[in-house]
Amino acid sequence: MYPLRVQSIPVTEARARLGWLLRQVSAEDTVFIIETRGEPSAAIINLSAFRKLWPLEDIQFGPEREQVRAALRTAGLLSEPTPRELAEVQVFEERHPPAEQERILSEWRRLNIVPPLSQIILSNREENC
Numbered sequence: 001m002y003p004l005r006v007q008s009i010p011v012t013e014a015r016a017r018l019g020w021l022l023r024q025v026s027a028e029d030t031v032f033i034i035e036t037r038g039e040p041s042a043a044i045i046n047l048s049a050f051r052k053l054w055p056l057e058d059i060q061f062g063p064e065r066e067q068v069r070a071a072l073r074t075a076g077l078l079s080e081p082t083p084r085e086l087a088e089v090q091v092f093e094e095r096h097p098p099a100e101q102e103r104i105l106s107e108w109r110r111l112n113i114v115p116p117l118s119q120i121i122l123s124n125r126e127e128n129c
Helices: 011-016 018-028 047-053 064-074 083-095 098-109 117-128
Strands: 005-010 030-036 039-044
Touching: 005 011, 011 018, 011 030, 018 030, 018 039
Parallel strands: 005 030
Antiparallel strands: 030 039
16 A cells, blocks of 8 residues: 655755656655745645545546535535426427537627626516416
8 A cells, every 4th residue: 555665855946856756656656845945835746646645536526517516505605497498409409410519608708787686587587486
């Protein structure tokens, strides 16, 4: 489980030799302790050693946008599209080829709508409930 070698390296050298450092970590199971002003500040280990310490399925990867959406959803600040809205999106996608969709969406994004479109959508949902 433990690497064969542990080696300290100053942060300035790590920056300058990053490619070499990564090859050493992956090929030779070397762990590098990165030092800032002579003090250990970080470690670079290979992925198999990392997985033994922290399985990847425990890590929340994903686009930042999805993480934000999940947090908003958890806080009750984001609702899913209604079936009607989903149907309207489908009609839009069927009616317009992808290049045309992008042109239309780009045009819509440039509009200065007051109140914001998101507020209009939420108001419409409340009225239709």
